[in-house]
Amino acid sequence: MSTTDAAAEARPDENALVLPAAWLRRLHPRRDRPHAWPAARPDRKAAETARAMLAEYRPQVEEVLALPGTPPAVAEAGRAHLRGEPDPVGAAAVALVAAPLGQVAYTRQDPFMDQWAEEHGVAFAASAYVARAGLWAPFGVVGMERRWEGVRERRPEENWSGGWAREDGARRLRALLATAQDEVYAEAAEGLARHRGTLLQKALASYLMPDRRGWFADLLADPEATWAGVYPGDRWLLHCAVADRAEADALELVLDFQSRSPGVITSLVDGIGPAALDLLTDGLDQPHLDADTSRALLDALAVLPVDAAFQALLDRLDRKYAEAAVLAAARRFPARALRLLAAAAGDRPAAADLLAVH
Numbered sequence: 001m002s003t004t005d006a007a008a009e010a011r012p013d014e015n016a017l018v019l020p021a022a023w024l025r026r027l028h029p030r031r032d033r034p035h036a037w038p039a040a041r042p043d044r045k046a047a048e049t050a051r052a053m054l055a056e057y058r059p060q061v062e063e064v065l066a067l068p069g070t071p072p073a074v075a076e077a078g079r080a081h082l083r084g085e086p087d088p089v090g091a092a093a094v095a096l097v098a099a100p101l102g103q104v105a106y107t108r109q110d111p112f113m114d115q116w117a118e119e120h121g122v123a124f125a126a127s128a129y130v131a132r133a134g135l136w137a138p139f140g141v142v143g144m145e146r147r148w149e150g151v152r153e154r155r156p157e158e159n160w161s162g163g164w165a166r167e168d169g170a171r172r173l174r175a176l177l178a179t180a181q182d183e184v185y186a187e188a189a190e191g192l193a194r195h196r197g198t199l200l201q202k203a204l205a206s207y208l209m210p211d212r213r214g215w216f217a218d219l220l221a222d223p224e225a226t227w228a229g230v231y232p233g234d235r236w237l238l239h240c241a242v243a244d245r246a247e248a249d250a251l252e253l254v255l256d257f258q259s260r261s262p263g264v265i266t267s268l269v270d271g272i273g274p275a276a277l278d279l280l281t282d283g284l285d286q287p288h289l290d291a292d293t294s295r296a297l298l299d300a301l302a303v304l305p306v307d308a309a310f311q312a313l314l315d316r317l318d319r320k321y322a323e324a325a326v327l328a329a330a331r332r333f334p335a336r337a338l339r340l341l342a343a344a345a346g347d348r349p350a351a352a353d354l355l356a357v358h
Contacts (some may be wrong), residue, residue: 006276014333015305017273019266028171028240029178031185034210035270040130040175043115043123050115053102053232054094059098064137069150074135078151086120088191092132093151099164100146110164113173122176123184126208127191129173133161133200154198160231161200167236167261174208174240186340199229212270216241223250233258240267245275255283255297262296274304284319298325304314305333308313312342317348 012018019027019035022109054061062082065075074093081090095112103110116125136158139148156276177188189212192205196215203226206216219226219238230238236259248268255265260283269276284297298316301309302325310333313326330337 012332012334013305014336017269017303018332019270019303021271023266025265026263027177027270030210030240030267030270031178032243033270037175037179039108040172040179042114042176043111043172044114044118046109046111046114046169047118050095050098053098053111054082057098057101060101061094064097064148064150065093067148067150067175068256069148069152071152074151074153086124088124088131088195088355089135091124091128092135093137095128095132095245096135096137096162097148100137109167110166112164113169117173117176120174121184122180123191125173126177126188127195129165129170129349130192130195130201130204130208132164133204134197135196136162154200156198156229159200159229159234161204161234164203165234165237167263170204170207170237171263172229173290177208199226200231200234202226202239203205203230203237206241210241210243213243215266216243216247220247220250223252226251232256235259236261236264236305239264240271242268242271248272248275248279253279255279256286256287260293260297262292265293265296265300267302269300274306274309276300277304277306277309277312280304280309284316294319295321295325298322299328301325302329302332307336307340310336314340314344314348 024035024038027035029035029040034039061078064070065078074089077087077090078093079090081087081094095110099110099112113125113129116128134154134278135151135155137148137151139146142146177185178187189209192209196202196205197217202215202218206212206219209215235253239253239255239259242251242253253259255268265280265283268279280297280300284294298313298319298321301313310329313322313329316322317326330341
């Protein structure tokens with residue numbers, strides 16, 4: 001092989017999307033993407049916190065389960081779970097009461113998913129997690145006292161998760177599923193299928209198992225209903241489940257202030273690739289971006305193997321952190337960088353400077 005041939009063979013494919021290894025720490029793992037996902041495990045400290053909360057607040061939980069506003073089936077499932085008979089609906093009902101009682105004293109994070117996974121396995125944890133989105137535990141506060149109505153089925157207008165479906169915990173559960181053995185994954189899928197009732201439950205199930213495209217098709221069947229049924233603060237679940245741009249467009253997804261964390265941004269690119277380009281630039285051009293978000297959006301553009309992405313970076317060279325992103329893209333796509341930097345160098349001193357060091 002000649003030197004020229006060897007150099008050509010060593011040259012990177014500038015039309016291939018290759019995600020940086022560093023992204024594995026922030027991506028939401030998905031089983032239908034062939035990355036070397038790191039092994040995941042429940043958060044032991046969170047599981048201990050959940051057990052402590054249940055030990056302290058069990059009497060109050062049992063009181064709420066006994067209220068007339070709690071349907072008998074939900075009450076019995078909750079009591080069975082407290083007796084040591086694992087039940088996903090019961091676990092969900094218990095957590096809905098215990099979490100608001102204990103969050104101030106113990107933690108701002110909801111720890112129950114980790115307890116479920118540690119004690120009963122990831123398949124059970126996934127079922128309980130999605131079952132939780134089908135229940136609602138309303139209460140009012142009078143003075144320093146909570147006045148509970150009970151734990152009942154969620155109504156259509158009650159589309160907010162309640163704050164427990166936070167990105168960090170959901171990502172950990174999805175990672176546990178993405179790296180599970182095939183038989184465990186199949187068991188989890190069977191369990192989730194039984195709890196896909198409300199639109200929020202369907203969104204959570206599709207987030208946890210984005211390879212189940214038939215499930216996501218249910219969300220696409222009526223995009224307006226899905227949009228109304230998933231609270232804006234929870235729509236990042238959809239960003240992390242889409243598999244192509246048509247799906248994102250059908251749901252009118254945008255990277256706004258409630259859905260543009262570094263993990264969601266990188267997961268959107270993992271899901272739909274270069275088709276995310278204008279979603280990234282639109283997000284980048286919104287006001288009041290913090291430093292982490294700006295860097296994440298610029299870094300995502302620098303990964304896309306298309307001229308338009310490199311040009312988008314050049315068009316924003318005056319932005320903070322943009323130069324570093326251009327240099328990263330130039331290392332990844334040297335031929336593209338040489339061509340586009342040369343074209344911009346004539347009337348862009350900053351581009352000329354970058355060309356000189358390329």
